[in-house]
Amino acid sequence: MAQEPDQYSDIRAGVERLCQQFPGAYWREKDETRSYPVEFVEALTESGYLSVMIPEAYGGAGLPLGAACVILEEIHRSGCNGGACHAQMYTMGTLLRHGSEAQKQRYLPDIAVGKLRLQAFGVTEPNSGTDTTRIATRAVRDGDDYVVNGQKIWISRAEHSDLMVLLVRTADRAASAKSTDGMSVLLVDMRSALGNGLTIKPIKTMMNHGATELFFDDLRVPVGNRIGEEGAGFRYIMDGMNAERILIAAECIGDARYFVASAARYATEREVFGGPIGGNQGVQFPIARAHIQTEAAAGMVARAVGLFESGASCGAEANMAKLLASEASWGAGDTCIQTHGGFGFAVDYDIERKFRETRLYQVAPISTNLILSHVATHELGMPKSF
Numbered sequence: 001m002a003q004e005p006d007q008y009s010d011i012r013a014g015v016e017r018l019c020q021q022f023p024g025a026y027w028r029e030k031d032e033t034r035s036y037p038v039e040f041v042e043a044l045t046e047s048g049y050l051s052v053m054i055p056e057a058y059g060g061a062g063l064p065l066g067a068a069c070v071i072l073e074e075i076h077r078s079g080c081n082g083g084a085c086h087a088q089m090y091t092m093g094t095l096l097r098h099g100s101e102a103q104k105q106r107y108l109p110d111i112a113v114g115k116l117r118l119q120a121f122g123v124t125e126p127n128s129g130t131d132t133t134r135i136a137t138r139a140v141r142d143g144d145d146y147v148v149n150g151q152k153i154w155i156s157r158a159e160h161s162d163l164m165v166l167l168v169r170t171a172d173r174a175a176s177a178k179s180t181d182g183m184s185v186l187l188v189d190m191r192s193a194l195g196n197g198l199t200i201k202p203i204k205t206m207m208n209h210g211a212t213e214l215f216f217d218d219l220r221v222p223v224g225n226r227i228g229e230e231g232a233g234f235r236y237i238m239d240g241m242n243a244e245r246i247l248i249a250a251e252c253i254g255d256a257r258y259f260v261a262s263a264a265r266y267a268t269e270r271e272v273f274g275g276p277i278g279g280n281q282g283v284q285f286p287i288a289r290a291h292i293q294t295e296a297a298a299g300m301v302a303r304a305v306g307l308f309e310s311g312a313s314c315g316a317e318a319n320m321a322k323l324l325a326s327e328a329s330w331g332a333g334d335t336c337i338q339t340h341g342g343f344g345f346a347v348d349y350d351i352e353r354k355f356r357e358t359r360l361y362q363v364a365p366i367s368t369n370l371i372l373s374h375v376a377t378h379e380l381g382m383p384k385s386f
């Protein structure tokens with residue numbers, strides 16, 4: 001296939017080299033023991049890949065979203081997984097866009113060099129689900145502090161993060177002019193919070209993602225740690241969602257390319273009935289279809305990146321890219337397992353692990369139905385169901 005010029009070919013090659021130090025055996029061991037890939041995250045941090053989007057003035061590389069997409073895509077294409085650390089790339093944006101200059105000076109340079117980890121992002125709650133306006137975690141002002149009470153669920157990497165961007169209610173939903181008003185964003189220092197009003201409980205999931213439940217019991221957070229205006233937090237969080245969706249879509253493209261390449265290779269090598277199984281159209285066509293769907297989704301990701309970087313509105317494209325890419329990676333994973341027959345289920349082949357890992361992206365950070373609803377109502381003007 002003709003390759004378009006890749007302005008980030010150096011970054012792509014560098015990430016590929018780094019990933020070669022973390023082969024399947026490394027990820028299998030982490031998966032089996034449900035442990036955090038510390039060495040991988042450290043290597044990425046030291047090489048500067050996690051801070052590419054932090055402006056040069058704060059110690060980062062100041063590169064646009066497309067560079068971060070290439071990094072995450074390449075990690076996933078190489079058989080690795082960026083889920084342990086990808087949040088830093090988009091969570092940092094909330095601080096960068098809406099934090100005060102003093103907050104940015106205080107945190108961003110340390111994040112850029114890896115002294116501080118900003119990996120946790122606390123929005124989802126057990127009783128609100130996707131309806132974020134119904135979050136119940138409450139922050140009440142008491143002197144120079146907010147006192148936080150409530151609960152979050154599915155918060156990834158909370159045990160491996162120094163800071164967390166946390167969405168709370170500072171005014172009741174019923175007392176707010178709009179349901180999206182009355183929420184605020186706090187930057188929580190997990191190191192001092194843990195054991196002083198914050199309890200973290202890990203949740204065991206079907207893949208190694210470091211998901212947790214958080215309980216807040218009179219946690220004190222300085223008012224100085226509020227990002228932006230009180231009551232405007234929902235908008236700040238929404239602001240970061242397009243970048244998050246595009247970055248996750250790039251990871252899915254990486255997964256899909258991993259699956260397509262693995263399937264094509266195996267189909268060419270594996271001989272049954274006296275010839276390679278890939279010589280049968282029943283085996284090769286699904287792989288070709290997975291490839292076509294992957295490249296179509298990659299086109300939408302590129303379009304979303306272009307719009308995002310030019311400052312144009314890209315909500316529809318970011319959502320469509322995430323939907324198409326997550327479905328392409330799932331479809332490619334399914335084809336890859338089918339191509340491998342029994343070996344698709346063998347842990348040592350890594351395919352079943354990647355298959356489990358890529359399934360998440362049809363649910364998080366936003367589920368497919370909610371994307372369809374967004375497109376149906378915002379793009380096509382149909383009535384809202386909620």
Ligand SMILES: Cc1cc2nc3c(=O)[nH]c(=O)nc-3n(C[C@H](O)[C@H](O)[C@H](O)COP(=O)(O)OP(=O)(O)OC[C@H]3O[C@@H](n4cnc5c(N)ncnc54)[C@H](O)[C@@H]3O)c2cc1C
Pocket residue numbers: 120121122123124128129130131153154155156157205209211360363364365366367368369370373385386
């Ligand atoms: C491993 C993992 C890691 C996560 N990490 C984080 C994190 O770091 N931080 C964070 O804040 N959150 C995180 N999440 C939460 C994730 O964003 C949510 O799980 C996701 O947005 C779906 O919300 P929910 O689970 O509450 O599902 P619900 O909102 O309960 O929805 C359940 C199902 O119903 C469908 N549905 C709901 N309402 C409608 C409707 N009106 N029309 C049609 N269909 C509908 C949904 O599409 C979904 O399929 C994580 C989740 C997982 C599983």
